[in-house]
Amino acid sequence: MFRQLLRLASVALLSLSTTAARYPSFGTLTTNTSAGIMNVVINNTFSTINVIDFHVLADLANLIEELQRNDTDVRVVLFSSANTEYFTSHLDLNFFLPGYQSPLPLFDPENPQRPFPVSILYNITQLPQATIAIVEGRARDxxxxxxxxxxxxxxxxxxxxxxxxxxxxxxxxxxxxxxILAQSLIGRGRAFEYSFSAYNIDAVTAAQIGWVNRAFDTKSELYGYVQALAERIALFPPAGIQATKKGINAVSLIPVDAWIQQARNILEVLAPSPVSQALLKKFVQATNNQTIGPVDLNYGDGNDIVQLL
Amino acid sequence: MFRQLLRLASVALLSLSTTAARYPSFGTLTTNTSAGIMNVVINNTFSTINVIDFHVLADLANLIEELQRNDTDVRVVLFSSANTEYFTSHLDLNFFLPGYQSPLPLFDPENPQRPFPVSILYNITQLPQATIAIVEGRARDxxxxxxxxxxxxxxxxxxxxxxxxxxxxxxxxxxxxxxILAQSLIGRGRAFEYSFSAYNIDAVTAAQIGWVNRAFDTKSELYGYVQALAERIALFPPAGIQATKKGINAVSLIPVDAWIQQARNILEVLAPSPVSQALLKKFVQATNNQTIGPVDLNYGDGNDIVQLL
Amino acid sequence: MFRQLLRLASVALLSLSTTAARYPSFGTLTTNTSAGIMNVVINNTFSTINVIDFHVLADLANLIEELQRNDTDVRVVLFSSANTEYFTSHLDLNFFLPGYQSPLPLFDPENPQRPFPVSILYNITQLPQATIAIVEGRARDxxxxxxxxxxxxxxxxxxxxxxxxxxxxxxxxxxxxxxILAQSLIGRGRAFEYSFSAYNIDAVTAAQIGWVNRAFDTKSELYGYVQALAERIALFPPAGIQATKKGINAVSLIPVDAWIQQARNILEVLAPSPVSQALLKKFVQATNNQTIGPVDLNYGDGNDIVQLL
Structure with missing residues (x-):
């Protein structure tokens, strides 16, 4: 049934508009550009937990195309969230459940072997701008x-x-x-610990081990530091930003083919397995289809995993 | 003479039993499995310092084969030590000395170009379970x-x-x-510092720089954290554990061929050199053939290296 | 005009002496060897900021050749600076400006595709000795x-x-x-932060994130630790030092071809661009051709970048 869904989705994409923005716009990203800095606020008004559903993915895909074209007016992009509890929660888990009809293709029309979410992530790593996240809430999966x-x-x-x-x-x-955690941020041992356990990490510990760059005690310190950093980078020649990015990417990212292969294995083999299907359904049900509540808010706190629901 | 030994060892392996366990069992590993978690206690009763000699290597090889076959009943493996001073000390340095007749092959019968100790380490990294060490004592070399x-x-x-x-x-x-230290845990600069100097590192510093995941002040905190972590992971589908392991391994381990090449160079060129032979003999003598005492206990504390004995 | 300069430089090298030292000696490096440890003090008497100009590069190239030949008498090399404010400041930025006639080739005569400064760095990473920097001052670019x-x-x-x-x-x-920062010392996120921002990092923060091995509060602690470390390593067999170095290098350095390609792109495309030329000239002028003063001393402190001069 899952493979059927993939085929349906591939057909669906043919009917998408190819003018201005490639995908329909859903308004989940508010942007505001000034002096070389674009502020992007993630606000999925279709979700109480800022879930990453097809609305957000489509808006991200359109934004990426805009940023790829505009590498001089925009030199730095800041991402933050309008949701006080979530930066972004997780992927809409309905993607993995049978019967879900994605209004978007599950594979990138430009790279038909590449699952759409992988394209989003990979293309973000390759943007010609410096990209910065300001994190005040949860971000999982x-x-x-x-x-x-x-x-x-x-x-x-x-x-x-x-x-x-x-x-x-x-x-x-x-x-x-x-x-990315194991290769370039927190090392093999800690990547195993957090990936195997599904434990949450808090901001201070995340900064100690390199998962995030820094943690700040107040919003004013957080925004003050990031704003000064962004204003500074925005003064620099785009050619320098782009060459620096290429150099660092070359030594700190897995090859995109390995990324694609693993994502396809998840989509086509692991997630469709009976054991995963049962767990995904249980979670979606326990969270009232991923609306705000204790199960999603506390997932990973040590007691609250899908096996214990 | 060293090469002669290697040939002798290869012949010796032909007489090994190939039933149930590939190698004879020496009882240096006590195992106990419950609710998906296997506890392995390393206790080399032939050594006062839990030296890794052929007894431990044979028992590890048998354990690895058992774990490779049993990837659903056992999902997490905890390793600890019965020796209060040593997790495991070091390789039995007699391996490197002439005249030593190994009761075990020095090369893996399944991969004849691969030194047996490399096979042990490499196969552990590829096990289908999550593996965790609980460290209360020394571990060197x-x-x-x-x-x-x-x-x-x-x-x-x-x-x-x-x-x-x-x-x-x-x-x-x-x-x-x-x-592994340089590539994925403590970085190039610190890997040089500790590898060049043969200095010991303590638990707290090791946790600060990523050599170990965490350090705990009391045994109850240590065992409490690890037990909760293990119980949690043991609830998860084996397919998830295994896919996560493959993904992290792919970016954080040297290729096994490089590992083999370096190990062969040590066995065949560097360790047999006169200068290394003299140092190894001096150490084995000064430690009363690697029994417990100040030389082995304090090796690497700043004053006590083989050059100063 | 830049390409013309490169051709001129290639011709110039033919007239260099090829006896004892390959390049003329300028006395910017004082060396002193005792008990297997060479102390190298960097003291560019042609510069108030220990700028890395052709004098220092030539002396480094000669020193490298000497160290490559002498891998048993010298086992550890310590680098420090005679300049109280600078370990070494930065490359002589005149290299990038038109009209500059380098008395040295810009490309390595042994590897004509390899820019000379890349050869210096790469050859240092491959030296048969353990190399240690003692840092009491600035080091940028x-x-x-x-x-x-x-x-x-x-x-x-x-x-x-x-x-x-x-x-x-x-x-x-x-x-x-x-x-090197991203691949093996501070991780992708922090390498982006410091490389994009041109911010300075202090000793304590650098030690926390792995940029330097350790920071010490007093000179006596600093020199005490390094001297003991050097004396210890100098006792060890050179074959061990060299094999350890090869092993760590194999997993923690970018391939030299990628290094060369990027350096050539800087020399031939990015630095000669009008925008970079304007910034470089402005900086050279504002620093009175890179002599000591507030602009160079404070570059990267948050307020003092070339865009704000």
């Missing part, structure tokens, strides 16, 4: 992978900041996520 | 490489915890050890 | 890349210690520098 796809991450020391890769608890793996 | 081959390491803040790669002091290199 | 090319770095907790890669602010990238 694909939400944390999105954080890791940005160049830098600065977090508020707040109980709302809980980052995790929880995929193992559902029977699959955090493909790009745990690999 | 191959003892520390064994620690690094596990997915995670948690240590007690105790003067008995002294980790090191001391090979450089004997004229060869810590092949897999310093490479 | 190529000055910091020189630090990173050594195996280990120990720093004084002093306001004079300010490390940075400031290339992005001039429109090009810190080729080897930010890559």
């Amino acid at each position: 694909f939400g944390n992978e999105l954080l890791l796809a940005f160049d830098m991450r600065f977090a508020l020391n707040s109980p709302s900041v809980q980052l995790s890769q929880f995929e193992t608890s559902f029977g699959f793996n955090p493909a790009g996520g745990s690999q | 191959f003892g520390n490489e064994l620690l690094l081959a596990f997915d995670m390491r948690f240590a007690l803040n105790s003067p008995s915890v002294q980790l090191s790669q001391f090979e450089t002091s004997f004229g060869f290199n810590p092949a897999g050890g310093s490479q | 190529f000055g910091n890349e020189l630090l990173l090319a050594f195996d280990m770095r120990f720093a004084l907790n002093s306001p004079s210690v300010q490390l940075s890669q400031f290339e992005t602010s001039f429109g090009f990238n810190p080729a080897g520098g930010s890559q």
Whole structure:
């Protein structure tokens, strides 16, 4: 049934408009550009937990295309969230459940072998701008992978900041996520600890081990530091930003083919397995289809995993 | 003479039993499995320092084969030690001395170009379970490489915890050890510092720089954290654990061929050199053939290296 | 005009002496060897800021050849500076300006495709000795890349210690520098932060994140630790030092071809661009051709970048 869905989705994409923006716009990203700095506020008004559903993915895909074209007016991009509890929660888990009809293709029309969410993450890592996340709330699963796809991450020391890769608890793996963590941020031992356990990490610990760049005790310190950093980088020649980015990417990212292969294995083999299907359904039900509430808010706190619901 | 020994060893292996366990069992590993968690206690009763001799290697090889076959009943493996001073000390240095007749092959019968100790370490990194070391005592040389081959390491803040790669002091290199340290745990600069110096590192410093995952002040905190972590992971689908492991391994281990090449260079060129032979003999003599005493206990503390004996 | 300069330089090299030392000696490096340890003091008497100009590069090239030949008498090399404010400041920026006639070839005569400064750095990473920097002052741009090319770095907790890669602010990238930082020392996120921003890092923060091995509060602690470390390593067999170095290098350095390609792109494309030329000229002028003064001393402190001069 899952493979059927993929085929349906591939057909669906043919009917998409190819003018201005490639995908329909859903208004989940508010942008505001000034003096070389674009502020992007993530606000999925279709979700109480800023879930990354097709609305956000479509808006991100359109934004990426805009940023790819505009590498001189915009030199730095800041991402933050309008949701006080979530930077972005996780992927809409309905993607993995049968019967879900995605209004978007599941594979990138430009790279038909590449799952659409991988394209989003990979393309973010390749943007010609410096990209920075300002984190005041939770980011788990694909939400944390999105954080890791940005160049830098600065977090508020707040109980709302809980980052995790929880995929193992559902029977699959955090493909790009745990690999960027292991290869370039927190090392093999800690990537195993957090990826295997689905434990949350708080802002201060995340800064100690390198998961985020820095943690700040107050919003004013957080925004003050990031704003000064962004204004400074925005003064620099785009050619310098882009060459620096290429150089660092070359030594700190998994090859995109490995990323694609693992993501396809998740989509086509692991997530469709009976054990994962049962866990995903249980979670979606227990969270009232991923609306705000204790199960989603506390997932990964030590007691509250899908196996214990 | 060293090459002669290798040939003798290869012949010896033909007489080994190939039933149930591939190698004879020596009882140096006590195992106990419950609710998906296997507890392995390392207790080399032939050694006062838990030296890694052929008894331990044979028992590890048998255990690895058992774990490779049993990836659903056992999902998490905890390794600890019955020796209050040593997790595991180091390789039995007699391996490197002429005249030593190994009861075990020095090369893996399944991969004849692969030295047996490399097979042990490499196969541990590829196990389908999550593997965790609980460290309350020393681990040096191959003892520390064994620690690094596990997915995670948690240590007690105790003067008995002294980790090191001391090979450089004997004229060869810590092949897999310093490479996992440099590539994925503590970085190039610190891997050089500890590998060149043969200095010990304590539990707290090791946790600060990423050599171990965490250090705990009391045994109850150490065992409490690890037990909760293990119980949690043991609830998760084996397919998730295995896919996560493959993903992290792909970005954080040296290719096994490089590992083999360096280990062969140590066995065949560096360790047999006159300078290394003299140092190895001196150490074996000064430690009363590697029994417990101040020389082995304090090796790497700043004053007590083989050059100063 | 820049390409013309490169051709001129290639011709110039033919007239260099090829006896004893390959390049003329300028006395910017004082060396003193005792008990297997060579102390190298960097003292560019042609510059108030220990700039890395052709004098220092030529002396480094000669020193490298000497060390390559002498891998048994010298086992450890310590690098420090006679300048109280600078370990080494940065590359002589005149290299990038038209009309500059380098008395040295810009490309390595042994590897004609390889820019000379890349050869210096790469050859330092491959030396048969253990190399250690003792840092009491600033090191930026190529000055910091020189630090990173050594195996280990120990720093004084002093306001004079300010490390940075400031290339992005001039429109090009810190080729080897930010890559060693990202690949093996401070991780992708922090390498982006410091490379994009051209911010200085102090000794204590640098030690916390792995940029330097350790920071010490007093000179006596700094020199005490390094001297003991050097004396210890100097006791060990050179074969062990060299095998350990090869093993760690194999997993923690970018391939030299990638290094060359990026350096050529800087020399031939990015630095000659009008925007970079304007910034470089402005900086050289504002620093009175790179003599000591507030602009060079404070570059990267948050307010003092070339865009704000």
